[in-house]
Amino acid sequence: RLYGIVGPKxxxxxxxxxxxxxxxxPDSGYVARMGDYKYPTLQSSYVSQxxxxxxxxxxxxxxxxxxxxxxxxxxxxxxxxxxxxxEMNIPTGQxxxxxxxxxxxxxxxxxxxxxxxxxxxxEGMTDEEHGAVLDYVMSKRESRPLIIASVSEPDIKNMRVMxxx
Numbered sequence: 265r266l267y268g269i270v271g272p273k274x275x276x277x278x279x280x281x282x283x284x285x286x287x288x289x290p291d292s293g294y295v296a297r298m299g300d301y302k303y304p305t306l307q308s309s310y311v312s313q314x315x316x317x318x319x320x321x322x323x324x325x326x327x328x329x330x331x332x333x334x335x336x337x338x339x340x341x342x343x344x345x346x347x348x349x350x351e352m353n354i355p356t357g358q359x360x361x362x363x364x365x366x367x368x369x370x371x372x373x374x375x376x377x378x379x380x381x382x383x384x385x386x387e388g389m390t391d392e393e394h395g396a397v398l399d400y401v402m403s404k405r406e407s408r409p410l411i412i413a414s415v416s417e418p419d420i421k422n423m424r425v426m427x428x429x
Contacts, residue, residue, distance in 0.1 A: 265409040270417050271428030277413035278313060280428075281381050284411070285310065309377040309408075311368045313384040319357030323347060323367045326356055330374035342370050345400060346393070361388030366397055373401070379409040386414070 269277045282288035283295055285308050317326045327339035343352050346366045347359075356364055369385055380401075386394045398420070401410070412418050417425055 265407075266420055266423040267409070267411045268418050268420070268423050268425040269411065269413040269428065270415070270425055272415060275428040277428060278383050281383055281411065281413055285381060306379065307375070307377040309372040309375045309380045311365070311372045311382045311385045313387070313413075315364060315368060317356045317364060317367060317371070319364075320355050322354060323352045323356055323359070323370075326367055327371045327374060330371040331376065334374045339370075339374075342374075343367070346370070346396065362386075362390060362393055365389060366393065369397055369401060373404045377408065379411070380405055382410070382412045384414055385412060386418075 269280055271277055279288060283290050286295075286306075318329075321329075323343050324336060324339050327343060328334045328336055340352065347363060351359060351363060356367055359367070365385060365387055366389070369382070372380070372382075382401075385401075386397065389397065398418070402420070412420075412423075
């Protein structure tokens, strides 16, 4: 259950994601999500295109704040796959956009969730970072559905892709 929404900026990718997650109501009709008939709410691990980091705090602090059960040691362990010790300890606002996106992704995967939603998650990453982070995401997602919105088609096998224009 891998889904991609691909289209240029302004084509409605973010709006579709927000409607799916239930944070925005559609102009007409309705959206039935998995589990709506059984559960009052579904939890999503979400990476927004705007970013949700506290840029004055370091990466460890941001990841640890993702969920009450997140420990500093586990945050360091996960972040050390992508960041140096120095990068983990400076304010995230001093990191490159690609590194900030990596912190966002690691943070989002700390949250217990029913599905994962990423909006432009790989923006600013080098090809090497993109590949490593994608491998990380696929290893952490387990059986949860993953939805990625992007301006370019994600290179993921067995992904169903919807193109917007």
